[in-house]
Amino acid sequence: MAMADKINHTNGNNDVCFEEALGKLELIVKLLEKGELKLEDSLDKFAQGVALSQICLAKLTVAEKKIDKILQKEQGIFVEKPLLFTEENS
């Protein structure tokens, strides 16, 4: 089954990008929904799905607040300064 093949190679490796992980997770949901897999394969995909969902959630948690920048080009060189006036009422 092509759909199964596509997600076969993910056993929770953390270097997939969010979008990719989400796509695979959605695929697993569809596969399980069809219910055509063997029980063992279903359990396998279920475990993969849980792992992928955890990867997705982990990628959404904001570890650090990125510093916003003002970019300027002066004599062909990029100059970065912090963008400071952000948070008043957000």
Add this chain to the structure above:
Amino acid sequence: MQIFSISDVTSYIKHVLDRDRTLNSIYVRGEISNFKRHYSGHCYFTLKDSDATIKVVMFRSRSQLLKYAPRDGMKVVVGGKITVFERDGQYQLYADHMVPEGVGELSLAYEQLKEKLAAEGLFDELHKKPLPFMPRAVGIITSPTGAAIRDIITVAKRRHPGISLVLFPVQVQGIEAPGQIADAIRAFNDYGQVDVMIVGRGGGSLEELWAFNDEKVVRAIAASTIPVVSAIGHETDFTLSDFVADRRSATPSQAAEIVVPDIYELGRYIRTLQDLIATHMQAIVKDKRQMVLQYRQSAALQRPMDLLTDKQQQVDSFLQRLCQVMEQQITAKQHNFSIQAEKLAMLNPLAVLARGYSITRTKDGQIVSDSSQILNDQEIEIFLAKGALCARVCSTKEA
């Protein structure tokens, strides 16, 4: 009678005309014909109505300020002064400004440029780049002081507090604006650290939004390898930047919504998916269990003894047949045997022994039929009709 030179009379006519206040500052309505733009940038054409024509000159210093391209047949109002071109002895309208009649100057320029760029295919769907799903950093090109940047920051941080924003500050209106905006777009492409750009400003009049209709800006957006979302606040018309952008939005806030994913919503979605796979998994297990239960209720598993007795009966009948066959076989064999036994009795060596013969064997059971088989002192057995003898050979004789 006074006789004038041509120069004098021309100069006199010019003097008369130049003194006339009406001709000095005049607006003339008419249709352009015979329009020519000289390589020097000066424009020469005729303005006509149904009954008359007048020659018009528009010098480069003036014509370069026109936002649209004058064309034959266009109805315009030309402002300037009428004076004499002495060399040709011809009076001319020296135009300072020229506005199209009916439509505004800006809308005319807009329509013209739109048509040109559309013909080049700049607005075609096939050039539209997909936006990144989860940008690492978002480039913003707008005024550092306007409402637009604040709106973008507010919306972006609400949706994704960890998103990285990079502002390239530019003027968004005025003569400098188009060049600055176009440069900023190119700068972000050189910088290479943003995955998507928002280019725009808050709402304004057609004049205030004009920079976003500038050819330089439109071409810079078209040339950008980084996807561009336009964010030009406007109620009615789109700017040309909107047409060329990979995505357009009505306001800077909306642009931020398009570009920055809402991680809280995504989180909820992923939890929904988690629930879904758990639910599906449960359903699968339930399904399989149901199947097992069904099999267990099948006749075979419910009354296994039935199956057993069936089989036993089968076995019994086989056994019975087997016995019959065996009996027949045995009877046949017995019959055969008694025949053979009778034959055997006739050949029985014991019968010979009874007549006084004996059989001699070595210890290892070889029948002795030749004296050369035996050595002196060898032990031998001699079978008689009744009993046997163990003997040691004293000597042997050859036959």
